[in-house]
Each structure stands twice: as C-alpha cells, then as structure tokens.
Amino acid sequence: MSNKAPSPRSLAPIIIIGIGNEFRGDDGAGLVAAELLKAENIAGVEIKQESGEGAILMECWQGYHTAIILDAARSGANPGTIHRYEIQQQPLPRSLFNSCSSHAFSLVEAIEMGKLLNKLPRRLIVYGIEGKFFGMRLGLSPEIQEAIHNLIRQIKNELSSSVS
C-alpha cells in the first residue's frame, strides 16, 4: 500500500519516469527501460512507471531537481534510435511523441503547462526510444530491446557524470 507519499522534497533528487502502454508493442519501451533501471538500484534515484497521463506526470516530477522521462517515439527514424531532449534548452517536438499516446493531455502538453504554471523540475530530460510496432502485442521488438540496453548505459553514464 503506497501510503508513504510524504513531500517529494524528502525523496531522491532525481526521478526517472518510464511511460507507455505495455499492451501496444514497442509503446511499452519506456516502461521496460524503467523496470531495468529499477533493478540497478542507483542511489539517489527514484524510479516510477506511469501511463503518461499529463496531470499525473506533473505531480510525479513535482519537487525533484531533475526528472528524466523515458517514452517511446515514432518519428520515422530507424527503430531503436535514441532521441534525447533537454527541455530547458530545446522544445520537445510534438510530432515525435503525440502519436504514441492515446491520451490527449500527454507528455508534450504536461511540459507546456508545467512551463506556464512554473511546475517543471529545474532540469528535465526526455529520452525517446524509436519504436517499430505499435499494434496490439505484449513485448518489444528485438531491436528495441537492444536499444534499451544502450539507453540504460547512457543514462548511467549521465547520472555518474552529473554526480561527479
């Protein structure tokens, strides 16, 4: 029972949120990546899995210094391509993420609204994992599986360099 939920400020300074729908093939990439990162037990990092509904995302990153979002992307790039956006430096292209979510108030909108209402973490990084198959299926395509392992290495490097 998660009745802990104290002020998020007392939690880790970094939150990683994997979002997607595991029943829609590669749309579950962000969820799988979050699951694997959880197993790494990285100190000072909170990890969550969410559907990607915007209002909930805004609550999740509330109080954290840094938030890293892991989501599936569909831009036409090669499956397994990793996109990386530093939100304070560049806007998130709507075309990349919108089509994967069945929620109209989703990641892109949550970021836009977070900016307007002053509800963004100091640093917000979005990783998009280019998917291949978004139909009804449980489980990822092989090239996406492989890409996720690279992504996890990249995130771990990023975390250790930001700590040092």
Add this chain to the structure above:
Amino acid sequence: MKNSTIKVDYLARVEGEGSLYVKIKNNKVVDAKFGIFEPPRFFEAFLRGRKFTEAPDITARICGICPMAYQTSAVLAMENICGVKVEGQLRELRRLIYCGEWIESHILHVYMLHAPDFLGYQDAIQIAKDHPELVKNALRLKKIGNEIISVVGGREIHPINVKVGGFYKVPSKKQLLGLVEELKWALDASIETVKFMAKLNFPDLEQDYEYVSLRHPDEYPIFDGRLVSNKGLDIAVDEYDKYFAEEHVKHSNALQGVMKERNNYFVGPLARYNLCFDKLSTSAKQVARAVKLDKGTNNPFKSIIVRSIESVYAVEESLRIIKNYEMPEKPSIEVVPRAGIGYGCSEAPRGICVHRYKIDDNGNILDAKIVPPTSQNQKTIESDLRQLVSRNIRLSDAKLTWLCEQAVRNYDPCISCATHFLKLNIERE
C-alpha cells in the same frame, strides 16, 4: 455551401483515437458516423484460461483513466458467480476508491478536455495562459482523486489492491483521515467548479433520449442496484443480455450497443443524474438548485455541469465514508469458485461498464464479455451529430467541425476502452 462533408481525422482531447464523418447533401444531413479504428482489444481473449481471481488485475489495464470501473465490475461478476456478497466497510471502501476515480476522471475531462471547447481555446494550455489559478485548482482537485486511489488501491494508475472478495490490505482509519483536510478544500473547490461551468454558453440540442443507469434504493449509483431507464426498463443486472445487444458496423472497430427492439440509448453522468437526482448528497443537490439544474436536463452539452455536480457528490461521499470508517478485521472474505455464469455492473465515470464471465469449478475463466460505456453511447453520439449539424447547417465548416467535436466530448468517450482510437469529416455535396 449546400453540399459539404465534415471530416475530422483525429479528434483531439478524447481518450484514445477515433473519427467523425458527416455528409451534407442539399443542406440536409444524409450521413453521420462516429468511427473507431483502433484495432479491437483482445482482452476478452486474454482472459480465457486465466483464473477468476486474475480478472480484476487484467481488466484494469484496459483503461488508464478508469481502471476502478473494470476492477469493480470484474470482482462483482466473480462474486455473483460464487454466491458471495461483500458488505459493510469493505463495500464502503470499494465506493470510496470508486469516488476517487470519478473525481480524477471528471475533473480531467471538465477542465482539461471539455472546457476549452466552450471557452474557445484550442486546449487547456491556452486556458492556463489566461487563467493560471483556475488550472492550478483543477490540478489540485484532480490530485485528491488520485490520492484516494493511491491510499485505498496501492497506486494511482492501475490499482493493485483490489481482489475478488475485498482487498489485499485495508487502510487504517488514520490513513484515511489524512485525506480529510484536502477533501474539505475539494468540496468548496468542486462547488465553485459547478458555478463556473454553469455560466458557459450551451449550444441548443435536446433529443428524446432513453437514459440507462443503475438505480439503488439508498444511494447514488456506483455499483449495485437495478438497471433502469426513463422509458420503463427495470431489470436485474444479470438480465442484461435479454434486453441489450451489441452490433457490428463497418465503420467502427467497437461494437455498438443497442437495446433490443428499441435501438440506441444513453449512459453516463447525464443518465445517472436524470434518473437518480433524488439520491445525490446535500451539497450536490444544493448547488444543482443554485444553478437551476435540479429538474434535470436533456441537453448533452450540459453534461459538463453534471460532471461537476457529480464531482461534488464524490467528494462529499468520500468524506462521509471516511467519517464512518472502521477498519475491518479482515481485508477480504473468502471466495470459493464454483462453475457458473455471472454479471457485474458498475457506473464508470462515462456510464455502465458490464462484465459477464463463465468459470468452471476450479475457477478457470471459460468465457468473458466486457461492454464498456463508450461502445454503448456510439449510436447516440451519431444521432446527436445528425441533429446538431441539421440545426446549424448554415455555419461554416470550421465552426461546424468545432461544434461536432465539442458534441462528441459531451460523452467523454473513452475510445481506448471501447476498443479502441478518434478522426472528423464533414462532407457537403
């Protein structure tokens, strides 16, 4: 502009994806279709061969917005088969967590998805630019719904604490009391929401609808009770298949619900409100009177006010349940499987969600049927579009398209539940 087609290929701000198509010939509407083209969900097939105890957790994944509806209908159906009735505080907890879902779903829809249509904004981000406090309050209100689900359900998106027979673990009184202060704020904020939404401009549209909802002798319907309508339907939930059917139509991947020998019907907040107004809580009735909606309404655009009134109800009902709560000794009652067929029905934020299962003596699921609210409203949505376009035929295509999208959102369609994604086309010839 005598002949025209209105097409919206992807309707924004509805849950999932779908499409609208309206054809106008010589200033008359000749066709109106509400299409859903996301491939059908295979949940009913996933369920076959699984244990009866797994149905609530599997079906919860059908929808990220209304998992409680699926979990509740599933556990009710299994308990119905096994001859068990969950009563007392466990039943109250089920009501409480369901109120959490009504609050978060209704507030998200009212402020983020539907209000922009009435205020002439493209989306809620535009509202946030002009009215940041309004949006901040909406987010805070929605959050209290999520918190109820977290405390009772274990987490906010796909609660993991609900089981056939009750819960895996029940919250302490202290845990629930932790919600009270914010709920008290939410009661005032939700009343203000009703007053704000009642001042919007509502397009004219009224039809002779047949509303269908649960009705319970002592409470506003969430689960339990009989299925009733304003045109004489009054049946037990397990008679559902005798009176209702699902039809396949070419333009939609979701089956369309119909009443046998009667055609389309209307489920959701407007149906519950018109059929069960007398069961609302004191504050909900009071504010309904204040905005002159206490006699009910047949204008589906006013569903935005009704959703706000139901939010007041859900907040007040949560406060009542928490006040009277005594932690039960056991978190669940034992449910021994036995072969049979059973039904479960609950009032999802969008309307009745009906489950039917067949299980064997070992508790294996042999057959499953799930009827989500949106599939039941599809035909009524099409009939509204036909009426609406006929009445406003002189509007420009852009204005008509806006109006049609707004009308579809009256039903808060959860297309991912109905199977399921939305696109709008108005074609004039």
